[in-house]
């Protein structure tokens with residue numbers, strides 16, 4: 001029987017010897033590889049935190065002690081060892097385990113995450129709540145070097161540094177965000193890791209700290225004295241020291257014994273402590289070690305070859321963006337490309353290679369990306385800012401205050417709009433039509449397929465009337481093959497009929513087009529194209545010529561396309577029968593896009609039935 005078979009909860013880990021923990025770490029890696037090859041998921045980050053998770057569970061006592069995983073994509077090992085091993089094959093599947101921490105899934109998951117850089121703020125909140133409740137458990141934030149590029153992390157550090165209670169931050173430094181980590185902090189961490197003078201002294205102090213036999217205030221005083229005396233020589237760790245943290249590290253994050261010793265010795269310090277561990281992303285699986293970016297978030301893959309098992313025949317919207325932007329940038333020297341740590345996901349890698357001086361990966365810093373773009377636009381540049389719909393939520397105020405207020409020529413490429421699938425509730429782009437269309441000066445467009453996306457990018461590149469957002473889904477859609485030229489604020493009529501008028505947007509255009517063509521229906525289909533400004537004239541005309549109206553969108557029904565069209569109909573006192581299908585006013589679980597569409601009534605079969613019923617009435 002393997003050790004993993006006997007281990008289900010943290011108390012089982014605590015019974016193991018250190019050498020058994022090493023054996024267990026190898027078994028966990030095999031288990032992860034086997035399962036993620038089937039389900040897909042965040043492989044590389046989890047392979048990197050196997051030993052860290054074991055050391056944490058060996059030292060601390062969740063759920064009483066609260067472990068807060070930043071982003072949360074690296075929580076798989078923790079899930080396996082906190083009672084969820086048997087369900088692990090259901091990871092990211094409909095009704096199965098989530099790929100992120102979920103407090104409704106387990107009492108061991110202290111806080112729900114998915115978006116980056118929240119852990120320090122959360123941990124500080126937990127620590128202060130604990131103090132106010134006169135309790136005495138540990139609170140541990142685990143933050144990656146990528147997540148440490150996010151501004152929210154610094155807001156957390158700024159406040160945590162003046163806190164004088166028990167708080168542990170573990171910095172998991174693997175030199176990678178999804179891509180290579182970027183920016184001055186990444187450079188700083190690399191200096192910390194490599195300065196030889198520092199390494200020598202680090203070993204000496206680590207050993208002293210790890211071997212100090214007493215605890216509490218006496219230990220606290222000794223450590224302070226020891227580190228205070230060395231502070232000028234220990235220059236690299238001084239950033240965190242200056243922010244009010246006791247800094248320990250860098251420590252080998254695959255050395256379980258060492259981490260257990262250090263965690264044991266710092267866990268009773270009554271002040272904020274930062275332990276800096278160094279790990280290898282993708283550890284133990286050669287393909288992931290060599291190409292951690294490719295194995296950050298993977299679809300199902302072949303373990304032997306490492307090949308992803310997905311259809312890569314048709315170009316995704318993101319790839320189209322990358323290619324088109326390269327083409328546009330050739331013509332227009334003022335075009336610059338900006339990403340917030342997602343060059344690959346947004347398709348900008350090719351642009352980065354072709355135009356390195358005009359490409360900016362700003363780290364996980366969506367707010368900064370938008371304000372930075374605003375200033376570039378102010379100086380006559382044409383920034384294309386490619387950010388996922390869900391992450392752009394972070395920059396809502398910057399879009400309003402820094403870009404739209406001054407009507408600046410920034411193009412927002414809003415990727416992953418609508419349902420994204422297996423990442424689930426934290427990642428669906430459910431809200432962008434609502435949060436973008438309420439902003440003055442902002443034009444909001446949505447293509448029906450990748451060909452129309454190219455047309456919209458051409459339009460946006462040539463447009464100088466202010467900011468434009470183009471929202472498009474994950475992956476691709478069927479090519480419709482029929483295109484009117486893009487004209488500002490104008491929708492496109494794809495099919496004309498008299499029984500029903502359907503207004504729709506994005507992914508659903510091709511689905512509804514197929515339903516109409518396959519069933520030879522006498523129905524009008526309108527590809528809305530511009531969500532702002534809406535083609536009010538056409539909408540009014542259609543409501544006069546059609547008694548029945550159907551609106552379909554994969555945005556929340558609150559503030560989406562449907563509410564806007566219903567508002568126009570109400571204003572002209574037209575008495576149409578209107579049916580509106582969109583995302584319900586709730587957070588939507590994980591599962592494949594097609595499964596979720598079926599559950600939400602946004603799939604082809606349901607939409608066909610709805611149309612048939614409306615026509616028959």
Ligand SMILES: Cc1ncc(C[n+]2csc(CCOP(=O)(O)OP(=O)(O)O)c2C)c(N)n1
Pocket residue numbers: 045048071073074114115116143144145146147148172174176177178281340341342364366391394
């Ligand atoms: C606000 C926000 N922007 C972007 C992302 C996408 N994202 C998920 S993980 C990740 C990289 C995280 O790097 P790091 O914290 O170092 O963790 P690692 O994967 O290296 O362990 C990014 C950019 C996100 N989750 N949240």
Ligand SMILES: CC(=O)[C@@H](O)[C@H](O)COP(=O)(O)O
Pocket residue numbers: 042071073114178296297345416420423474
């Ligand atoms: C954890 C995280 O936020 C990203 O890794 C995200 O899962 C990427 O999604 P895509 O696979 O759609 O690029």
Ligand SMILES: [Mg+2]
Pocket residue numbers: 144145146147172173174175176177181
């Ligand atoms: Mg990292």
